Amino acid sequence: MANQDPDDEGTKKSPLVMTIAIVAGLSVVAGGGGWLVGNMLAPPPAEPTAAAAAPGTQAGSSEEGGIARLATEANGIVALEPFTSNLAYPADNLVRMEIALAFNGQPDLVIAEEIHQDIMAYMRTVSLQQIQGPRGFQYLRDDLKERVDLRSEGRVTNLMFRTFVIE
Numbered sequence: 001m002a003n004q005d006p007d008d009e010g011t012k013k014s015p016l017v018m019t020i021a022i023v024a025g026l027s028v029v030a031g032g033g034g035w036l037v038g039n040m041l042a043p044p045p046a047e048p049t050a051a052a053a054a055p056g057t058q059a060g061s062s063e064e065g066g067i068a069r070l071a072t073e074a075n076g077i078v079a080l081e082p083f084t085s086n087l088a089y090p091a092d093n094l095v096r097m098e099i100a101l102a103f104n105g106q107p108d109l110v111i112a113e114e115i116h117q118d119i120m121a122y123m124r125t126v127s128l129q130q131i132q133g134p135r136g137f138q139y140l141r142d143d144l145k146e147r148v149d150l151r152s153e154g155r156v157t158n159l160m161f162r163t164f165v166i167e
Contacts, residue, residue, distance in 0.1 A: 076103045078112045082163065083120050089127040096165040097123065101148065102158035115151050119144060128166070137164075 082098035099119065101112055122144065131140045145159050 076105065076107055077101065077160075078103065078107045078109065079162065080112060080116045080119075083116070085120055085123045087123070087128055087166075088125050089129075093128050094167045095123055095126075096163065096167070098162040098164075099144075100160040100162055101152075101156050102160065103152075104155055104157045108152075108155065111152050111155065115148050115156070118147055118151055122147060131166070 077100055079100045080098070082096060084094055084096045087093045087095055097119070099116075101107070101115060126140065130136055141159070141161070148156050148159050
């Protein structure tokens with residue numbers, strides 16, 4: 001200890017400054033690595049092609065955005081109109097549903113409209129407690145599927161929920 005020069009103490013850097021410098025350097029390295037990995041995993045979006053530029057040329061495309069609709073009569077799927085209905089309890093809660101029906105063979109629009117009205121009437125009898133959680137939603141789906149099977153006499157093979165919102 002006696003051999004130390006008084007000039008050495010002035011040239012030593014503070015441990016706090018060294019810690020800050022090390023943390024800043026590691027942060028820069030981590031940020032650069034994150035940027036590199038992010039660019040490797042998520043490449044930039046592809047440019048639109050000529051087919052997407054002409055929305056009216058595709059068969060089955062919708063009028064509003066050029067996105068091909070899955071629910072067409074050609075593939076046996078009928079998209080029912082979305083509806084909003086009150087629940088039985090609590091009465092101030094609303095449910096908004098949009099459902100599609102998959103028919104076995106040619107779709108029947110009269111049966112589809114009857115099913116639509118039947119689902120609306122059924123939803124007015126359901127309470128919020130009955131459809132809470134994943135199990136309640138599964139029970140609702142099973143009940144609606146049973147009602148659809150009875151109403152369509154087996155012509156509807158699948159009931160698809162497109163939207164289901166409770167307010």
